[in-house]
Amino acid sequence: MQAAARGREGQANTFAGMILDRVSEHRDDPAWVAARLAEPGTRFIVVGPSGETLKVANGDALWWLDDITRQQHLAQLTPTLLGVADDRAYFMLVADAELMKALADGAAATSVDLRRAGLSFNPFDAGLFAYAKGLAHWQNETRHCAYCGAPGVLVASGHRVRCTSESCGRLHFPRTDAAIIVIVEHEGACLLGRQRTWPPGRFSTLAGFIEPGESLEDAVRREVAEEAGVEVLDVHYHSSQPWPMPASLMVGFTAFARSRDIRYRDQELEEARWFTPEDIRQGIADGSLLVSPSVSVSYRLLEHWLADRGYDLGAMVAAVTR
Incomplete structure (x- = not known):
């Protein structure tokens, strides 16, 4: 089960x-x-x-x-x-x-x-x-064989694709693209970022796909360094979430940063900022901060981080949506 x-x-x-x-x-x-x-x-x-x-x-x-x-x-x-x-x-x-x-x-x-x-x-x-x-x-x-290009046919009650070429006949299995998502902390503040295409005020935890030959923990360190220039020290597993949009598995982590220095190394983020629990509470209350929807593991990471500090993210959001 x-x-x-x-x-x-x-x-x-x-x-x-x-x-x-x-x-x-x-x-x-x-x-x-x-x-x-x-x-x-x-x-x-x-x-x-x-x-x-x-x-x-x-x-x-x-x-x-x-x-x-x-x-x-x-x-x-x-x-x-x-x-x-x-x-x-x-x-x-x-x-x-x-x-x-x-x-x-x-x-x-x-x-x-x-x-x-x-x-x-x-x-x-x-x-x-x-x-x-x-x-x-x-x-x-997965309609064609990735090796020889021949048409594929569904087998195993829809869970495999078999190449129809007699000289190939390879089986193809469903794929899931693993990605990390992380809430990074430094001395009472957490790191959130936003992309240019998001609605005004939307900030979220940082995320990115795993690269070949890379551990989950190494991916956390690399993604945070690439997107915000922040050096991550300790990395701890939190939880995971299927995210078939279209084919991902989000693996959630908490992490600790060496400092709050932010140095953008690529153009993926429009902005990254450190937020204290009070910054988050006030931003949600006055409408200047939008957090990720509760459907996402990003919301859960932030929710648990705030709960450890005596804050209730659900109550904060509910107070402005009533």
């Missing part, structure tokens, strides 16, 4: 609270898969061409198809096995825009993207949507 990735205070990061048996041992068993497809309790999530899904029109929950509805409207689509929870099997169907619209109109459902779903869905629905979106993106991006 897959456990949730949790921060220090026990709260699961968004998309990481799903408890699901992915039953990988059955993906190559057509008889087992066919039997689960036909069970009355089996449910299907539909993913559209932009990674969207459908939610119930008057609520914040996934709109599920049963097998009867699938056979009536989407029998031409090949299901991808996702897993089993509470003895109910879950599958994914990837539909084009026309089919998505027809389904939504016929079921009085509405389209929803992953970010919005992460803010309102329960942990299971949000986590399963993230899983399905990431897998659908990989399937769409």
Whole structure:
């Protein structure tokens, strides 16, 4: 069973609270898969061409198809096995825009993207949507063999792509691009940065992708040095979060800096600043500071850093949104 990735205070990061048996041992068993497809309790999530899904029109929950509805409207689509929870099997169907619209109109459902779903869905629905979106993106991006260029075909219930060339026949596996995200501290202040394309006042923890031959901790030190010119000393793991936008895993850390000297080495950040807890409280209160949405692990990193100092980030944000 897959456990949730949790921060220090026990709260699961968004998309990481799903408890699901992915039953990988059955993906190559057509008889087992066919039997689960036909069970009355089996449910299907539909993913559209932009990674969207459908939610119930008057609520914040996934709109599920049963097998009867699938056979009536989407029998031409090949299901991808996702897993089993509470003895109910879950599958994914990837539909084009026309089919998505027809389904939504016929079921009085509405389209929803992953970010919005992460803010309102329960942990299971949000986590399963993230899983399905990431897998659908990989399937769409892996239509040809990366070695010889021959067409690929989905096998293992949608979790592998096999090259169709007899002289090649390689298997391709779903990929996840690991990235670090870190809250850096120095003597009671934390380092936050902003990109030029963000809304005015938006600041976030620093992040970046792992490079080949690099450890997670080394990536933290390199990214902070590249983006803000700050030298990082100790690095500690915090928690992780699936982030299939389109194919990332965010690995969260806390770290300590040698000093507060900021020297921009590249053009990725428009600005980086050190914030004390009072700076953050006052900035949120007067509207000059926007923090990351609560769907992100960046929010959790800041939330836990503030909580250690007796501040409640959720209360700060709620006070200005009431």
